[in-house]
Amino acid sequence: MMDDHWVPEGYAAPNSLVYPWQWLWDSCFHVLVWLALGDVDRSQRELAVALTPQVSSGFVPHMHYVRQPGFHEDLWGRRNGSSITQPPMYGHAVAELARAGYPPDDDVVDRAAAGLWFLLRGRRRDPSGLVRVCHPWETGADDSPRWDDYCPGGFEVERWRMVKNRLVSTIETGPDGEALANPVFEVAPAGFNALVAFNARELASVTCDDELAAAADGLVDALADRWDDRLGTWVDAGPAIGPAAGPGAGGSERFRTLDALLPLLVEEDVQRVDRVIDQLLDPAAHGGPAGPSGVHRGESVFDPDAYWRGPVWPQLAYLMVQAVAPYSTVAAEVLARNTVAGAWTSGMAEYWNPDTGAGLGAAPQSWTGLALVLSRRQGDGRLEGGR
Secondary structure (H helix, E strand, O other): OHHHHEEOOOEEOOEOOOEOOEEHHHHHHHHHHHHHHOOHHHHHHHHHHHHOOOOOOOOOOOEEOOOOOOOOHHHHOOOOEOOOOOOOOHHHHHHHHHHOOOOOOHHHHHHHHHHHHHHHHHOOEOOOOOEOEOOHHHHOOOOOHHHHHHOOOOOOHHHHHHHHHHHHHOOEEOOOOOEEEOOOOOEEOHHHHHHHHHHHHHHHHHHOOHHHHHHHHHHHHHHHOOEEOOOOEEOOEOHHHOOOOOEOEOOHHHOOEOHHHHHHHOOOOHHHHHHHHHHHHOOOOOOOOOOOOOEOOOOOOOOOOOOOOOOEOHHHHHHHHHHHOOOOHHHHHHHHHHHHHHHHHHOOOOEEOOOOOOEEOOOOOHHHHHHHHHHHHHHOOOOOOOO
């Protein structure tokens, strides 16, 4: 699959027909897949190409049109890439290459650091202390129920698609066309911030950058205040949610979704950890024979077949295994085994039904190669934990 999706410009197209361009976090996950396959050259090259369109501020576009510069320039106002970014999984990619004994060259590491600093310093901060995103697409989870309050008239697929397109026009950009803020979508998602903190810590583990590590710690502290003990999840922040926006306000930002549990990657409170792990395994919550559901089954919006409304997403399942492994070997192995089973059953689909494994979206999709990464780590004992 990875060979079939590889293009001469130096990356694996997520799906040759549906997604022919380079997507930022897809390519960062592809780095891990190539590494599991033993192809270090393509692993390193894909990461380098993903960071190539970076601008002087450190901003990295979420889409790279290396195969056809100028494509969608009318949409983004930029020629070789989009004006928005995606979760900065390049910190983890750098760290995984380094741990495997193949550290990227200094230019790639410097670009990864600059990308994280752009988010930590260049993005408008919420009063909560969290980093704001400028568009639902930046989170990766663009149809998550957490954004339903931003869809006038209530969520409906076509209505929300039009809203997403309009939100591109309200983005405030910097001198290189990079997204800095969006007054119509001022959201600081718990999941996105958890990935910024996690990737900053991962990169700092390679570079020994104490300042970057301290910045990550600051986000972790801010995330701790977003925990809602009644719901057992972290809550997003933002003006539309209410200033003080801590646990207690109501709205779509409180839907229990898998991406909202990503702070588990940086959480150290054992009680919270145990509670989240219980949800990941509970068949009445996120547990499923084909992997963890993207939305809590107790939510009225849960739909096991709808885009970002309930199916398994392999990249989130992979991250949950990483988060759980330090605490419970057994739980990590269950999550990994179920996700791998779902990936095979789905035909390596983009996402799939958590109960049946029926494939959804594009198929095959390159990032579902993470199933191989999870299989290998089970086999070599790298899913180690404490309890």
